[in-house]
Amino acid sequence: MSELGHAQGIAERWARLRGEVDEVCRQAGRAPRDVRVVAVTKNHPADTVRAVAATGIVDVGENRAQELAGKAADCADLDLRWHFVGQLQTNKAAAVARHADTVHSVDRARLVGALAAAVSRQPARGPLSVLLQVNLDPDAVVGTLGPRGGCHPHDLAALADAVAAEAGLRLAGVMAVAPPPGAGVAPAAAFDRLNTLATRLRDRYPQATFVSAGMSDDWREAVLRGATHLRIGTALLGARPPIVG
Numbered sequence: 444m445s446e447l448g449h450a451q452g453i454a455e456r457w458a459r460l461r462g463e464v465d466e467v468c469r470q471a472g473r474a475p476r477d478v479r480v481v482a483v484t485k486n487h488p489a490d491t492v493r494a495v496a497a498t499g500i501v502d503v504g505e506n507r508a509q510e511l512a513g514k515a516a517d518c519a520d521l522d523l524r525w526h527f528v529g530q531l532q533t534n535k536a537a538a539v540a541r542h543a544d545t546v547h548s549v550d551r552a553r554l555v556g557a558l559a560a561a562v563s564r565q566p567a568r569g570p571l572s573v574l575l576q577v578n579l580d581p582d583a584v585v586g587t588l589g590p591r592g593g594c595h596p597h598d599l600a601a602l603a604d605a606v607a608a609e610a611g612l613r614l615a616g617v618m619a620v621a622p623p624p625g626a627g628v629a630p631a632a633a634f635d636r637l638n639t640l641a642t643r644l645r646d647r648y649p650q651a652t653f654v655s656a657g658m659s660d661d662w663r664e665a666v667l668r669g670a671t672h673l674r675i676g677t678a679l680l681g682a683r684p685p686i687v688g
């Protein structure tokens with residue numbers, strides 16, 4: 444497909460998707476402005492990020508540190524807010540802290556320390572917003588999809604305290620990926636659990652208002668259960684190309 448055709452497809456899918464999100468917000472008695480769509484551009488080239496930005500979307504997500512660094516540099520002229528949504532190794536924390544506004548996938552104390560250290564070495568940047576990723580099916584045997592990341596719900600409070608203790612980090616909320624189809628927990632039940640955990644976290648940290656949940660196939664269930672950030676790839680951009688690089 445031509446670049447122009449692709450950009451037009453993205454604009455059309457965005458208009459439709461945003462309309463549907465607004466409609467589900469109304470069904471749920473929620474204000475549409477309280478639900479943001481993060482366009483997950485992983486595997487897509489920088490031109491696709493430009494097409495996304497042309498629609499007015501400002502929140503863009505990546506799941507690999509190197510790809511984030513490359514595209515953020517390519518698109519530095521655009522006013523985008525980069526979200527890191529993938530599993531993160533501590534040795535990539537500095538690269539992510541350089542480019543990301545928000546990291547959705549913080550799930551262990553070692554990573555909290557690595558991100559805080561990275562931010563302290565980049566005095567030009569403001570605080571890094573951090574979401575704590577929770578595993579909503581922690582008793583499942585790790586299947587062929589591999590671990591999806593996330594802390595055990597029991598460990599959430601201690602992890603929140605660790606983030607809150609770091610001046611360079613801003614505890615912004617929680618994130619989860621629904622368990623895979625066929626798991627013991629359906630997306631709706633998983634997002635109910637996440638909503639309960641998020642509510643409990645806000646009792647202690649009222650500023651932790653973000654609930655990152657819902658992808659192309661399950662965002663409706665997430666909006667009905669309090670999600671504030673939907674991470675959408677395929678439904679906005681079409682099928683993902685194979686991994687580049």
Ligand SMILES: *Cc1c(COP(=O)(O)O)cnc(C)c1O
Nearest residue numbers: 483506528658659674675676677
């Ligand atoms: C790829 C990805 C998404 C987007 O997935 P789609 O099903 O294409 O919408 C959302 N969240 C995470 C963590 C991802 O890795």
